[in-house]
Amino acid sequence: MKNEALYNYVLRLGDDSLILGQRLGEWCGHGPILEEDIAMTNISLDLIGQAMSLLDYAGELDGQGKDHDALAFLRFENEYRNALLLEQPNGDFANTMMRQFLFDAFRKPLYEKLLDSTDKQIAAIAEKSLKETRYHLKHTSEWVIRLGDGTDESHQRAQTALDLLWRYTDELFFETADDVSLVASGIVPAMNEIKTQWSKTVLSVLEEATLIIPTNNWQFEGGRKGVHSEHLGFLLADLQYMQRAYPNMKW
Amino acid sequence: MVTKESILSWLDEVCDPEIPVLSLADLGVLRGVEYLNDEWQITITPTYSGCPAIKTMEDDILLKLKEHGVVAKVHLVLSPAWSTDWLSESGRVKLKEFGIAPPENEVDKSVLFAAPTVVPCPRCNSRETKMVSQFGSTACKAHYQCLICSEPFDYFKCLK
Numbered sequence: 514m515k516n517e518a519l520y521n522y523v524l525r526l527g528d529d530s531l532i533l534g535q536r537l538g539e540w541c542g543h544g545p546i547l548e549e550d551i552a553m554t555n556i557s558l559d560l561i562g563q564a565m566s567l568l569d570y571a572g573e574l575d576g577q578g579k580d581h582d583a584l585a586f587l588r589f590e591n592e593y594r595n596a597l598l599l600e601q602p603n604g605d606f607a608n609t610m611m612r613q614f615l616f617d618a619f620r621k622p623l624y625e626k627l628l629d630s631t632d633k634q635i636a637a638i639a640e641k642s643l644k645e646t647r648y649h650l651k652h653t654s655e656w657v658i659r660l661g662d663g664t665d666e667s668h669q670r671a672q673t674a675l676d677l678l679w680r681y682t683d684e685l686f687f688e689t690a691d692d693v694s695l696v697a698s699g700i701v702p703a704m705n706e707i708k709t710q711w712s713k714t715v716l717s718v719l720e721e722a723t724l725i726i727p728t729n730n731w732q733f734e735g736g737r738k739g740v741h742s743e744h745l746g747f748l749l750a751d752l753q754y755m756q757r758a759y760p761n762m763k764w
Numbered sequence: 765m766v767t768k769e770s771i772l773s774w775l776d777e778v779c780d781p782e783i784p785v786l787s788l789a790d791l792g793v794l795r796g797v798e799y800l801n802d803e804w805q806i807t808i809t810p811t812y813s814g815c816p817a818i819k820t821m822e823d824d825i826l827l828k829l830k831e832h833g834v835v836a837k838v839h840l841v842l843s844p845a846w847s848t849d850w851l852s853e854s855g856r857v858k859l860k861e862f863g864i865a866p867p868e869n870e871v872d873k874s875v876l877f878a879a880p881t882v883v884p885c886p887r888c889n890s891r892e893t894k895m896v897s898q899f900g901s902t903a904c905k906a907h908y909q910c911l912i913c914s915e916p917f918d919y920f921k922c923l924k
Contacts, residue, residue, distance in 0.1 A: 548897035548907070555899040562814025566842065637843035641813055644845060644923055645903075652898060654876050718876075 518691035519632070520574040521594070522701060524584075525687075525737060527567030528595035531585055532745070533616060534560030535752050536603060545606050552652060556613070559645040566638045573634075586756035590745050597736040598681035600745040604674065607660050607667065611674035614653035615715065619685045621646050622710035626702035635700065654718045661722025668723065675719070676727050683732040685711075766834055771797050771804060778828050781820045782902055785858045788821060792850025795841060804829065804836040809846050811923075812903035847923050859920055860886045865908065867922040883919045885910035895919075 537557035544550025568581035598616065603609045624646055627639035660671040686704040695701045719726060735741060755762060775794060780786045788794040788808065796807035806825055810818045822838045829836045848867040851859075856866040865886045880895035890912035898921075900907040905918040 548899070551901075551907075552897060552899035555903055558814035558816070558903060559812060560814070562810070562812060566813060633843075637841075637845075640845040641810075641842045644847070645812060648898065651876065658876065721876075 516574055518689075518695050519700060520571055521689065522692060522695060523567055523571040523574060523635070525594045525596075527564050527571055527581075527584070528593050529599055529616070529620075530560045530567060531564035532593070532595040532748065533599040533613075534558075534564055535748060536599065536601075537609070537613070539603055540609065549606070553609070556649050556652070559642075559649070563638070563642045563645070566641070570634050570638065582756075586753050590741050590749060591739040593736070593741065593745060593749075594739065595736050595745075596681065596684045596687070597733055597742055598678060598685065600736065600742060600748060601678065601681065602744055604677075605670055607670035608674040608677065610653055610656040610660065611671060612678055613649070614657045614718070615678060615682055616685070617646060617650035617653050618714040618718075619707065619711050621650050621714075622707050623702070626706065629699075630701065631699040650714075654714075657718055657724075658722045661719070661724040671722065672724055675724050679727045680731055680733050684734045684737060687734065687737040766804075766832070768797055768799070770832075771806075771829070771834065774828055774832055774834075775806075775825065778821070778824045781817050781824070783859070783862065783864065785862045786855050788825070790852045790855030790858065792846060792852065792855075793821065804834055805839060806836050807839045807841055809841050811846050815903055817902075848920070849924070851920075863887065863917060864905070865917060865919040867920050870922055881922070883908055885913060885915060886917055887915045888913040893917075 534557045537553050537560065540550060540553045541557075542550065544553060564585070565581045568584040572579040572581065572584055598612060601612060603612075621643070624639040624643040627635055628643065630636040630639065657671065660667040662668070663671075686708045688704045692701065692704075696703050716726075736745075772789070775797070776787050776789060778788050780788065780791050780793075783791075791811070793808050793811065794806070795809050796805075798805045798807075806829075808818070808821060808825070818840070822840075825838055826836060851867065859866045863886050865883045868881050868883055870881050880898075882891055883893055883895075884891050885893050885908075888910060890910055892911040893908050894911060896907040896909050896916070898906050900918050900921075904920060904923070906921045907916070908919045909916045
């Protein structure tokens with residue numbers, strides 16, 4: 514492989530988008546109101562579209578002729594590199610919006626920095642995806658504020674979601690020793706820059722939402738190394754069923 | 765003899781499957797037509813990353829050219845990223861006639877809870893309209909309603 518560090522990096526981005534896109538898609542037909550049902554599936558579609566571009570590029574870097582379908586449908590759990598946050602079950606609407614918000618606040622500054630990547634394909638994918646991610650972050654920020662600063666019930670649900678999901682946020686900023694070389698050659702930004710941006714967005718929105726960041730800062734990790742929670746297996750069973758049951762089938 | 769002009773005129777008949785009044789050129793999705801390596805190479809770009817219409821567009825291009833005995837290849841490019849600036853002037857007129865409000869030259873502000881863009885009703889031209897949802901029937905549209913004639917309508921949202 515020409516650039517294994519870059520392959521791993523792009524795979525992480527692609528898996529994040531794919532797994533969260535699949536999760537959000539589970540809301541199809543179950544949204545609390547029609548407009549939100551459509552909004553969540555629209556965001557899901559954007560994420561799956563971004564996953565297609567990213568996984569195609571990962572396949573190209575791998576050089577074994579794998580396209581996005583091969584990478585999405587024919588890998589096992591421990592070969593996935595998505596962060597644990599993204600495979601967590603949807604829970605209620607507040608939980609889904611909180612998970613999406615914590616992720617969007619991470620993706621937007623990341624894509625902004627990747628616009629300047631010395632790798633042309635990554636810059637092109639970032640340019641395309643950033644336009645979509647801006648809409649997502651605005652939507653989820655507004656929902657977190659509405660729910661947090663809403664009724665007693667919505668506030669309590671939003672706070673429960675934050676308490677549950679906060680422990681998965683550090684992993685988003687995972688960096689390997691190999692990534693250092695990518696940072697040095699201007700292909701990707703250093704994660705501490707992204708974390709600064711993320712914290713700024715998250716703190717200001719949570720403050721307006723009157724939500725409190727958990728004081729217990731115990732953090733989970735594992736997804737980036739292929740060690741996942743039990744939830745990913747069930748998600749993949751759903752995602753991969755057709756290709757596993759009928760190999761090479763086409764619609 | 766097949767020329768670039770003839771290819772372009774044939775492709776003028778290939779439309780967005782979701783908005784059948786807009787040709788791919790009107791929409792700004794058609795990026796290039798070139799003859800290279802004994803084949804016509806057609807380049808297109810998606811409006812949104814996950815736009816499911818892109819595969820149909822690719823198939824429709826190949827089918828249209830095949831009708832004229834032309835074998836071609838379709839390539840997908842991401843950069844420069846599509847924005848509503850790529851929509852042609854005639855495309856904007858056709859959208860409105862079709863009942864979809866064309867993009868106002870203004871991106872919805874990134875400020876949270878900012879008032880949504882004022883979009884005139886494509887039926888009665890009233891500016892008294894409200895946004896129902898930022899996300900509409902397809903990725904590229906938002907959902908609005910006219911407060912004067914009550915008509916619900918799609919707004920082709922501005923993307924920069």
